[in-house]
Amino acid sequence: MEEFLRLIIGKYNYWIYITLMMIGLYAMIAKNNLVKKIVGMNIFQTAIILFYISTGVKKGATIPIIEHSHDAAHQAVRAADYINPLPHVLMLTAIVVSVATLGVALAVAIKVYHRYLTLEEDEILKQIREP
């Protein structure tokens, strides 16, 4: 029991990211409104970003900007003192990708709206079936 609790508490960030991912995925699959689906898509992508950032955290470390001075002798930098910068870099890229996808998705959604005058998927499919 105690071990179970430690598992829950020790990895709470991971549980939250799974929850968010499930919310996003559910919205993308089951929601009827196209803009809602796009919102879900973004939540889904941010959940993955949260996962990556969580992998980079180190207890007792600070942000990855190295303290240095130009004149003092070169002192060794210990990697354990700074948070892992690599996931941050990867996720900057992922954020950019997500905003790019968002832009294109909204543009396409606007095109869809102007053709069918609705954003509800079932109404659109009905219009396609009975022209």
Added chain:
Amino acid sequence: MIWQLDLLILTLVVFCGIGAIMIRDLLGAAILFGAYSFMMCLLWTIMGAVDVAFTEASVGAGVSTVFFVAAVYHTTRRTKD
């Protein structure tokens, strides 16, 4: 890292996320999505990812929300779910 604060923000993130997909108004969904992104940004600041948080604050909470509002402005706020 203050765990109480962390937990509070994590809870808020989940509620904003659920709210954004549950609310029956697309403009509201856009605004709640902005709030969600901003909470995410706070969370990442706490976790030490300052660059990512900065980007998320400007992109997720700023520009993405504006894109959503622009799209909703030209389509409709109405939604059935």
Added chain:
Amino acid sequence: MSEHYPALLVILPLLASFFISAAGWLRPACCFPLAVAALGASLLVSLGLLSIVIGGGPVSYRLGGWAPPWGICYQVDHLNALVLAVVSVVGFINLTAARTHVKKDFPERAGPFYTLYVLFVTGLLGMVVTGDAFNLYVLLEIAAITGYALIAMGKGRAPLSSLNYIFMGTIGACFYLLGVGYLYIVTGSLNMEDIARLLPPLHGSKVVTVAFVIMMVGIWLKMGFFPLHAWLPNAYTYAPSPVSSLVAPLMTKVMVYVMIRMVVTVFTVDYAFGVLGLNEAVVWLAVIAIVAGSVLALAEKDVKRMLTFIVVAEVGYMVGGFWLGNRPGFTGAVLHIVNDALMTLCLFLAVGNIVYAKGNSRWESLPGLFRTMPWTMGALVVGALSIIGVPPTCGFFSKWYLLLGAIQGGHYGFLAALLFSSLVSVVLFFRIFEMGYFEPLGAPHGPTHGQDGTTTVREAPLGMLAPLWITALGLILVGLYTGQIVGRVIRHAVPAMMF
């Protein structure tokens, strides 16, 4: 200069795309020549790279000058040199055919169209050439975003299909990204070969298992593997002709390549076939994909839409062939990437010509086409024979290897599916030939027919026929040189553990 080939391959079209975009504003007439020059250059580079690899073995290139696990490196071996050549050939041939369509359908948007076209090919080339798992994701997104936009350019349902594709594609790409993240959290590396080196002690880990599964599901979603194919037929059908003849041959094939690369280089054959032992299940999935794709194709009354279901079935061929896990199966799968890209290109180009002349490609517009468009239909016949698998064409040889693989692996379900699908292809295409050849021009085969004077139908212009016939002849040539391709390239690409 030749040591920079791996970088130049991607950089040249990338740089050109910025100039094309600017030219769209300043001097629209330059867009097409610039695009041809860019893809032509990368075609030459990719052929040069192929000959270097055949002559001297794998090549690697460090971007930014940093050593692999820290920086990004490009890794070109026999497998991806071949796929690179195919991607650039298909991209280039289709570009030359696209001009007439663009002039007719959206002349005022040629600039952005060619920009996205070139970026799409750049993304695919980058995906194939890279040796870094995360870099692959970024390039995957470039290919995807440009693909979404190009598909949404079509008429009618195209935007809706494209939006559907955006959702499915994003889920697929995100699953892939999540898989990379799972590998990163247990190995700490992003370089494919480095991950492969670090993985063996972790084979029992649940994280690696889930990373594998989720990555495969993501890749399958992107390639339209049967139960996950729902987005594919609509997206490819409603896309404008030059786009569907670009996306359909390339996107699925490149994703098959990505799957092979992930299994062979990152997880290693040992893990995927030995430790997990999923191969039997996946081959059965492929059998279902082949059968379902063929049966669904039978139900369609539109040539283009029928072809999209054939694409679904062909994906099953390649996935199944690869997961047979033996030498002939692997050879067949890789050879089929080459052949299928060309076959699909040939068929979609031919259908593009029909759409250009008749406005659509439904059954009603087929009658009498052999008389009015003999060259187009001739090439369609060559492509169809190749899909069916008639000997001088290349389709026969890859199918032959796949059959050999099925027999060697003792997988008779796969064997039966291959034969069944060939049979269905015979039915499908001979129905088209019958309608095009035997039914007279004025046959009452549809309500819209004959009102607007069908005599106006003329053969497509030379600018579209030439690429089509080059592809059709290419099908036969590749068929004749299969021995060379297998002996000099694919033989070296087969992992040592496969027999």
Added chain:
Amino acid sequence: MKTLGLIIVVLVGAVLVYATVDFPPFGDPASPASLHVSPRYIEKTVEETAVPNAVTSVLADYRGFDTMFETTVIFSAGVACFLLLRVSRRRPPASRQYRHRLTGLTFRVKDGREISLPLRDFEPLDSIWTPHDFIIEKVCRYLIPFIQLFGLYVIAHGHESPGGGFQGGVILGASIILLSVSHNLRTALQRMGEKASALFSPFGVLIYAGTGALCLVLGYNFLDYQALAALLPGGPIMARSHGIFLVEVGVGMAVMGTMVWIFKNLASLGRYDEGL
């Protein structure tokens, strides 16, 4: 669809939970992710690139190739929105409204008729009436220069502090978007026209890729900024730092241009006359 969605979601969730059990503990400094590749970035960034912000050095140098394509993703999204939404045939609206600048009188011109009054005394109004809010307009007008200054600072100071080309570019783009939201699209278009934003974004990415190609021409590998030591003062290490700066400027320009470009297309439905 709802049940199917629920089943899939629960399935995915279960698989992910299954894997999470085997994860290294959260925040563990000894996890493989923090031990294998990343220590080099932290320990050597100042030594090898003279950039104390490890995120910037990894972003623009060690993994600079990724970032180039990230910028290309943004650029292609801009082109995609333009391709999808821009309408070339401009149909004149059924009625136009003008306000006299001095008196505030508003009147409407119907059915595309011409007016013979001197147009510079009048300003065109949006067809959907939006309240003219004095406070918002003035506050935003005075705020925008500072926002832009901050954006430039973020780009220039990305070596030493959080930020860099991407964040700065978004802030610069957001300032133009703010202008459009607080005033109207026409004002924003006067400040930064369609052509300007459409040329900014390829030009920015071109700076990035061009810097890389320059290294290649100088005989080094693509994006190996050491090569720039031949052109810039300070030796190979400082050349890396300068190279990173050049690239960040390119990213900033590309992102600013594209954000504004996408916004204009979405907000005016590609008509570029009026909108949010």
